[in-house]
Amino acid sequence: MGNFHNPEADLDRFRFRLGFAAVFVLFAFCLLLGRFFWLQVIQHDFYQTRAEDNRIALIPIVPNRGVITDRNGVVLAHNYSAFTLEITPSRAGDLEETITALSEVIDIQAKDRKRFKRLMDEAKNFESIPIRTRLSDAEVAMFAAQRYRFPGVEVKARLFRQYPLNNVASHAIGYIGRITDRDLKWIEEAEKQANYKGTDHIGKNGLEQHYEFELHGETGYEEVEIDAGGRALRSLKRIPPVSGNNLSLTLDAKLQEITELAFGDRKGSLVAIEPSTGGILALVSNPTYDPNLFVDGITPDNWKELNDHPSKPMINRAINGAYPPGSTFKPFMALAALEMGKRTPGQAISDPGYFNFGNHQFRDDKKGGHGMVDMYKSIVHSCDTYYYILANDMGIDNIAKFMGSFGFGQRTGIDLGKDDLSESKGVLPSQEWKRQRFKKPEQQKWYAGETISIGIGQGYNAYTPIQLAQATATLANNGVMFRPHLVRHIVDTKTGEKRLVEPKPIRDLQLKAQNIEVIRRALVGVNKEGTGARAFAGAPYEAAGKTGTAQVYSLKGAQYKEGAIKKELRDHALFIAYAPADKPTIALAVLVENGGFGAQSAAPIARMVMDYYLLGKLPAGAAKDDPAAIEEEHEE
Template identity: 65%
Template structure:
């Protein structure tokens, strides 16, 4: 049976379909045109930038780090060119396999692989990542000969940090090391992320850390065109980096070397300052370490040796460790007595060998005492009884108030990181220091101990040297500083680090002269005479012996005490006495009497600085090195053991 269709109906239906299809196509074309307009007109700048970012890579150009030289131009930190083996990950198929093959040509240690993996995670795909540094000429030749086998592997010349003086002055100069996560956080907080792109090292200690912003420089930028695989095709533009500024120090590295050698194997510290400017001439902490170990990442073995050593070579004793000053505190106590009117220069006391306070007897260093003692003699022979009485009359508040302007118990502001404040004891300090009420009470016996530089007193060698510099400089206290000039890397302009006077302590010249005359007497006829016998200049000094722990009233015998529990040896000195050019403090840990260990070191340092002896020449002979010791700190038992707070007279 044949179906009949109306042609008119079929045509109408067909036309409707065509219209609907046409409308649908028009709508789609409209949407597509609108999208094209949005992408090419509205979002033109955005996608152009994205395209350029995919085509153009910005490669950082790391600046040369500034050099560090001493006051005579001797280089302490510099950069040197070395060859490094590097891999560009985007050009290498299998990185691990490539490393295995390269290890057959040159030595690649496990630590090199670990460092490479870490750097690989932090770098971009088209940047080269170092595998080995300090390649020898033979290794460079071997890699070059087989380079055709290793696409993406190349040998580059880079600058590495070098410390040509080795361990000499290491605590001052410091060192650089690889940037870690903590460093990254500090850089981000300071807003310097862009300037550290591509930089792998940063100052970690000493001047390298304190003057990081001066030494680092400004990172440059190189624009390169890269292909879809991330490989550089051609260079487009380059903004050169600005090298870091150079530092010229007040430090004399030969003086530093002589001072360090004078310590030998002993632990200790020395700080020598130019009184008129506050410039640091030498800053010693022994034992030292080699900063070159840290430049390219210190090995586990070396780090363990330094970190676990009982001598703590990484510790900067000169600015961080605080010790009781012992009898080196007495000249300042004598000055306090004169300035407050509690003593006159000629006023004398009778020393019977002890001082009684309540039911406790504080013993003098000399059995039977020193007889009649005035201020001059009290300094020369280091008479404890004189200062027991003076401390009792002054009281702890007067002592603390007088000593504070000299910088005791406060950071000096030296341009080195990690300085400690020390302790200048007072009733207020004790209330803040201890929690229990019975511990917060200040006892009269504690004031007596403070008067001879014991008790809670704890100062850094830097504080003691700077206080002495202020004393011999008529009360003018300067901020100690190590950098003398910052030299601009572009213009060569030398920016002077001006001496910064902290304060001028109002002192009567006659009182200062009386104290300094006593210190001159120490090196002529007192406890320092052995060390300074035959010197071609006049100097002033003061020995000191600081207890490490209390003997609870027992007599101190050095041979019966373990080495690390023996007394610390102190000596402070200045010269020439007529117009001081140098003031110093020397500490020898567990060295015993000040005249025995510390004073000879001071003599060697002053001989070089004042008489211009070259390093390596024999220092001035110490005629009393093997003879019996003199009076006071040197020739009598160490300062008596101090009672605890419970034993002291309340």
Template identity: 60%
Template sequence: MTELRNVEADLSRFRARLLVAGIVVVLGFLLLLSRLVYLQVVRHDDLLEQAESNRTAIVPVVPNRGLILDRNGVVLASNYSAYTLEVTPSKVSDLEQTIDELSQVLEITPRDRRRFKKLREESRSFESLPLRTRLSDEEVAKFAVQRYRFPGVEIKARLFRSYPYGELASHVIGYIGRINQSEKEKLDESEDAANYRGTDYIGKLGVEQSFETQLHGITGVDSMETSAGGRAMRRLASSPATPGNTVKLAIDIKLQHMVEELFGERRGALVALDPKTGEILAFVSKPTFDPNLFVEGIDSESWQALNESIDKPLLNRALRGTYPPGSTYKPFMALAALETGARTPEQSIADPGFFMLGGHRFRDDKEGGHGMVNMYKSIVESCDTYYYVLANDMGVDTIHDQLQRFGFGELTGIDIHGEVRGLLPSTAWKRKSYKRADQQKWYAGETISLGIGQGYNNFTMLQLASATATLANNGVKMKPHLVKEVVDVITHAPATTEHESVGEVIAKAANIAVVKGAMVGVNIEGTSAASFRGAPYTSGGKTGTAQVVQIKANEKYVASKMEERFRDHALFTAFAPAEDPKIALAIIVENAGFGAKYSAPIARRVMDYWLLNQYPSLQDIEAVKKGMAPAPIGKPRTVAELPWPPGAPAAPVAPASGASGASAASAPAKTASAASTVR
């Protein structure tokens, strides 16, 4: 049976399907057209920007770090550029094997490996870390041939900090180091986050840290055209970086060098400053360290040697080391007595060689005593008994209130970080510091030793030098500062540090004159007369010998029987010229013994340098190191005759062939926390 088809119905269905298909195609084209309009018109600007960002890359240009100079323009910190071999750990499958294979192409020392390991522990895996630094052109070429074998390893040109005099003044200058995680987090949260893009290093200590903002400069940017693989093809635009400003210190680096040389291998500190301005002329802490070790990242063994050394080379003794001031405290006690009316200059006591309190015998350093002692004699001959009696009469809180005015137990406000307060005791301090009632109580016997600068008294050499300068400046206290001026790298205009007085005049002029006159007597006929014999200027001073450990009442101190680190400290304070002081200082030589024998001779050479332009002879330097030359011996040299730089530079020198050397900024120049209380 033949099936009859309805042709009209089939045509009708076909037309309907064709219509639907046509509508779908038209709708599809309309959707494509609308999408095209959306992309080409609505999102044109946004997509153009994205396209440009795929084609271009914004590369930060790290600024040259500013120079650090001494007061005479000698460069103490500068920059040089060099090639580095860098590894990004996250891009390397087997790091140890890669380093082993790299060592067959380039020399990689065990110290390089240790330093790289320490950097890895302190950084994120995606950061590029230097494995080798200061590559020569030949080494760069060697690696370039083999580069395809080492994904995640590349050669970069970087700026490095250089400290040309190595350990000299290292506690003042400080150093820079790689930005660690905590520092990065702080920078990211600060307003300077954009200015540190591309920067790997930051000031860690000293002036490098405290003047980071001035020294860092302003980061520039390069707009680079890149290939599909991300390789830079050409520079499209550039905004150059602005170098950091030049920081000029008040320090005289030759004076600093002389003092460090006179200390020799001994430990201690010296601070010398201008009493009228507060400018610090020398800021010595011995032993020192080489800041160049930290620039490329210090290896674990070198860090351990510095950090665990019994001599504590990382401790800035001038800023953070606290010591009992010993007899250098007596002039301030005498002035406090005059100010409170506890003594007059003429008032005398009979000194039998001891002071008795509650059955305890406080001994004088002189057997049999000094006889009848007035204020002048008490300072010139350093009579302990006079100050035992005085301390007992004044009481601890009166002593505290009077001595605090000189800055003892207070921050001086110096322009580098890390200063400590020291300790000026009082009854309120003891109640706050101890928990048990019997410990909180202040006992009368504790007051007696305060009068001779012992007991709980502990101060920094910076505080002692500042107090001496205040006395020399007739009671006007000036804020001490290390930086003399900051020179703008663009305009070359210097911004001079303001000479800032602190508080009111400390004491009456007549009372200050009495004490200063007695200190002049110390250097003429007293305990330090031998050191200042023949000086063509008049100076004031005070020797001090501070106990490190307590000696029992029935025992006598014999230095030769004591372990070296338990022996007395040698201290000295001084100012000159007496009639118009231009320099004041405080010095301590740890565990050396008598201040007159070991500290006063160094102070004499400092005065001669500053006032007479004299540098000690080689014979004199060696004798002072051994405590065998109170007054200068041999023919002194003029400062101009001193060979400079002293010996071979300790800083790493940029390779002869490699990336060109770079200076941080154009500036006038003559040449190119381990912290603990010391008791």
């Protein structure tokens, strides 16, 4: 039987397949058209932005850091231009070969290579990265002659931080250093990340750190067109940076320098304050260090020398060192007694040279005692027995409450560092303090005998030199306390406008005028007929002051003999003062670590500082110890 073929059926099947294919092609074309419309119309702005981002790179331009000057315009921190040798990795070919060839022309050390590698990891390949900084003129000329050999390598001028007075006021000014992860966290918390693009350095302590966001300025940008390989083609737009604001200080650079010279190689601190404003005139912590060492990254050898030095030059003793105030505490004890009604100026005691409390005898420095002692004599001749009895009568919590009002045991809030932890609180002892300080119940109890030595500035007492200076300035200012500060004006570099750091009183202690007068008259007597008389002999101005000596370790009843004791165990020497006595313009506190007696070591420094500040002259020999003063100081 034959096999019949149906042409009509075959044609219908062909038409169906053709129609299906046409519908499929049309559907696919519609999808492509829809996708094209979505990308080209609906998402046009988005993809255009991404394309521009891939085509255009923003290169940050680091701003010029603000300048720091003293009250007379003396520059303490500024910037200078120097040549750097820089490599653009995308244009330099083989980097290792390039750097090796460069080292034959310019001195490139291992530390330079290490820094370059780290910076390259952080940068984009179209940015130029320094391989050597601060080139000499000879090195610039040598490279210029060979420049044709090094594509992608060029010499650029950059700004570097400089501290022209080197060690002077280093603890006040601080220094800058390379940004660390901790610094980045601080920047992020302040939401300043965008403004620190391209910035390598940041303030590490002192004013450089406290006013970092004022000094830094506003980062600029350059728009650069790049190709697919990341190579820069041309510059499209430039937004210039704005220099950081300048700081004008209350500090007197010359006074600071003279004070540091007065200390010589002795450890210690001095803080001088303008009583009517709280402005810091000098802030010394000795020994000092050179902040220029940190600008381009401190070398391991220099860091080891600073960090391991037995005198600890990196510690700011003015705000971080806590010391017993010794007899400089006595004028404040006497004022507390007057204000609380515990004593009258004429009320006197008979001093046999000791005070018995329980089974313990607290001895006065003067063998045989001072005889009949009223308040004036107790300050002028520094009678310990008077204050043993007074402390016992007042009680520890009354002492703590009054001394706390003068700022003892509290951070002053001075504008140094970035937070409260930059400054020590010290120790203002009280029953509550002891309960919090110790863990065992038997250690937490306050014993009445512990109060006795508190009255002469010993025992648990421990305060910073700036706290002592602030309290002295408050006394000189009749009980009105100002926050110590170093910056007087912040100068806006865009407008030239000066923003005054307004001195505002922290508190007015509302002290009775007649009580202040009693203490101030006695402090003048100290420098006329008492323990400070030798240091201020012949002064053409009237100064008020008080010497002090603070024990470093207990003598256990033995007599103090300086020459028989290791230097590091000798007493600290202290002195507080203000002048002129009737209208004070300067108040200060001096501490000389292991300096012995205050009249011997600390008072001559104060005299030297005041002579310069008030008279503009430098007394000869004031930096040296005065052995003849030792005898007088035994009364302290």
